[in-house]
Amino acid sequence: MLDWLCLCVVSSLLMGLLTVAGYVLYSGLLSDITVLTGSPPLKKITFVYKFKEGPYQNCVQLFKESQSIGPKLSCIGVFYDDPKKVPGPQCRCAVGSILSEGENEADEELLKSYETSGFNVFSFPEATHVVTTSFPHRTFFSVLLGIRRVYPRLEHYIKERRLCAHPFLEIYREDLIQFMVPLARQGDFYVPEVRPAERRLSEQEELHSDSDISGADSNSEYSSGSGVLLSDSRETSLAGSCVQDQGERNYRRRSSRGTSSKELDWEQSGGRQSEREERLHGDSNKKSPEVQELCGAVGGEE
Template sequence: MPDWPYLCAIGFVFISFIIAAYLIYSGLLSEVVVLTGSPPIKKITIVYKFIQGPYKNCGHVFKESHNIGPKLPLIGVFYDDPQKVLGPDCRCAVGSVVSEGENRAPEDLLQKYKTTGFSIFSFPEVTHVVTASFPHRTPLSIILGVKRVYPQLTQYIQERRLCAHPFMEVYRAGQILYIAPLARQGDFYVPELRPLPTHEDSLSDSDISGAESNSECSLGSGVALSESRESSLNRSSIRSGPERGSCDRTSRSRSKELIGDQDGRQGERKENHGQGESVQKSQEVSTQELWGVVGGGRSR
């Protein structure tokens, strides 16, 4: 008669061994290194669908994109922090990378994506990003990446007061690349999120705040994670950082202060120069009109 307790113990040990091996293979013990430096990808062109809603609902778009181009790297770009933004208001763009660098995507492939409702957009290559990587060997790797990578990314960014957003995940070559640009952040926002340009935007988008290296953001990085991400499908998504323009607003106010200081100093020089001297009224009128035109242009 079989010894059932003994067999059950052997079976339990065997199953535990398989589970432990699966966890380790999926990346449970993999080292996570967060770096600031050159990006692991160059300028890229992506096909994507813009989604507004809980991030756990974006898995089907990853699957759809993978079915059209099974050999292409997958990408997810996430713009909102679900711990600060309600799930229905969270925004992301998910799809595939169709070309990198100066390479061009085949037109027939782009046409397949277009006919199924995907849009096309390009991200620039920047000199500095915050980046980390994690093995992508099983569906569980995505969940482990959320649990292990993002806490370290959050700590790294907050300790150094970096302005890093939006957050991207790129799936390629058996790895998940986590990337957050430190410069030209506005160029990583798809057209669905871009407001109509204004005069102030034209000043700020010139990358005054670009901080090609360790740019600071007075509002902090705002990086956070949410458990809702884990229920996404195999190609899953992340929790993003601060809202668009949070870094630009800081540098924009600084640039305005500099402009105001310059105008003030020039006004003081005019006043001091005028003391003890007789200046012709026609010259005073023309000078006042000139400064009125310049000041009015800046206020717009």
């Protein structure tokens, strides 16, 4: 009798383990993750959202609230900060649902329902170039697996190719989670609640995005792999590092092109003044205080 009970317990445990293993595998544990650069998986959209500051794991409630109003709509999350660099309470995101895509019209009744519940309305254009990948959306566990497995690969892909890509978008379709990171017109993907100063920085980056996009085109090859469970933090916006990288590139461009015409005028003026001082004093190693001050000003501008 005891042996029979032990056998039943062991069989039940094995069946439970097999069920859990099958559930995890079905959720996407071994699914290939292909990251590439190219056309976006999303056309221009009109969506409703709520803006939130705080740890990204607290966004689950916003997804549930949005889905409860429009259960047939695709959900969307836009994440603006990297939780590894930004404290959790300061991480910003916009979470909601897509009302219309492309030339389709939004459902006015649904729109009113969302607005009554405190959701805002905004539109994103169709991005020209993006970093993108996808992950199966079969179970709730697929969301956790997708976040843990996809973001490290997106981060590696972007850093390896030195791309300026932000913010990070997640689009939840019926059977697929699409991840998208714009490479151009990033300022258009910042909702109004994000600080205006950061939107201006993003717009300034777009002035130089042509070179980045051309690099993206040349790096449109993909990377793939199955991987295992990684960090539970969401690898989000690299906006800060992009701004820094862009600044370094601008500095190198400026150095390679030489100084501006105004700076050249000052330098030439300083040079002529230096020659006059040398002729007057007969000493090429001495400069008057005025010349030293002028040279100091030029050096400061450079």
